[in-house]
Amino acid sequence: MKLITILIPAYNEEEVLYKLYHRLSKVINNITNYEFELLFVNDGSKDQTINIIKELRETDIRVSYIDLSRNYGKETAMLAGFDYTRGDALIIIDADLQDPPELIPEMIELWEQGYDDVFAKRKSRSGESWLKKWTSKSFYRVLQKVSRIKIEEDTGDFRLLDKRCVRALQQLRETQRYTKGMFSWIGFNKKEILFDRDPRAAGTTKWNYAKLMDLAIEGITSFTTFPLRISSFIGVIVSFLAFIYMFVIIFKTLFFGEKIIGYPSTMSVILFLGGIQLLSLGVIGEYLGRVFNETKNRPLYFINEYNGQREPYLKGLENLREYNNEREKEFNENK
Ligand code: UDP
Numbered sequence: 001m002k003l004i005t006i007l008i009p010a011y012n013e014e015e016v017l018y019k020l021y022h023r024l025s026k027v028i029n030n031i032t033n034y035e036f037e038l039l040f041v042n043d044g045s046k047d048q049t050i051n052i053i054k055e056l057r058e059t060d061i062r063v064s065y066i067d068l069s070r071n072y073g074k075e076t077a078m079l080a081g082f083d084y085t086r087g088d089a090l091i092i093i094d095a096d097l098q099d100p101p102e103l104i105p106e107m108i109e110l111w112e113q114g115y116d117d118v119f120a121k122r123k124s125r126s127g128e129s130w131l132k133k134w135t136s137k138s139f140y141r142v143l144q145k146v147s148r149i150k151i152e153e154d155t156g157d158f159r160l161l162d163k164r165c166v167r168a169l170q171q172l173r174e175t176q177r178y179t180k181g182m183f184s185w186i187g188f189n190k191k192e193i194l195f196d197r198d199p200r201a202a203g204t205t206k207w208n209y210a211k212l213m214d215l216a217i218e219g220i221t222s223f224t225t226f227p228l229r230i231s232s233f234i235g236v237i238v239s240f241l242a243f244i245y246m247f248v249i250i251f252k253t254l255f256f257g258e259k260i261i262g263y264p265s266t267m268s269v270i271l272f273l274g275g276i277q278l279l280s281l282g283v284i285g286e287y288l289g290r291v292f293n294e295t296k297n298r299p300l301y302f303i304n305e306y307n308g309q310r311e312p313y314l315k316g317l318e319n320l321r322e323y324n325n326e327r328e329k330e331f332n333e334n335k
């Protein structure tokens, strides 16, 4: 029987984990012809997240977890999940229930039809401000223009990946990660399904505009050197104009003389050129920084504790289902 791993990165998600677990198990208990593994990655949470995960594991043998040594960010938490997954397919889902687990059966169906990467595309984004929607939209527009690979707009990390994709992703070990771009970069057979993205079930988003800005720069610098090209391009144009202006000045001085005026024009030229030089330096610096970070060649994360497959993993699926239903009843009564 095929095993499907569900990867759930969680950072300070104590308020939603039970809810998530219940909605998820409701869905997967109804899918009888697969085994499931719920792989939680605790990304250095400062609240009760890890204890809740451990408690879930006590009652449900499908639950396994990776406890990272500190908060590494979602991108790295997902990589840890890729490394430890055992399934024939992997489903990545946010802990906050913004990605409806009810889509999972449809994803599996498409996977069985031969697609390797079934990703969920948002029809709507309720619960997000117009500013976030707008910035996100313009970011994708820019990214699409400057990079050669197509990066899907309005898709998150909610998707089903075949083992082949997971193996590919395990090999992309950049420190500054933009996973959404990697999904596109590795290729394979892709298929989209549409859904309505709900607002967070509880808790607050871990993103702020500074982090999003970081991710945007990451997205651009990790997939294209286009900004470097732009600075060369601007450099060429500006030097060309400067060259022409030099001739104008020389001829003007030769034929009409010069009575030291022109402070404003000198200043504007200096400021303009200075600005452009700083800008280009900044762009070069961004790339240099990436080179620096990659050359350190550090491991991408450390694991505090991994608790996976419990022996014997399966005594037969019927037993498992019975066992889980009992636990669920127990759990509901205690609550
Ligand atoms: N997350 C994580 N590490 C972090 C930040 C977030 O593992 O440093 C997880 C978080 O628990 C959630 C998912 O990444 O499961 C998406 O985070 P969030 O809901 O805050 O992002 P948004 O939906 O607002 O983009």
Ligand code: MG
Residues within 6 Å of the ligand: 094, 096, 098, 200, 205
């Ligand atoms: Mg969210």
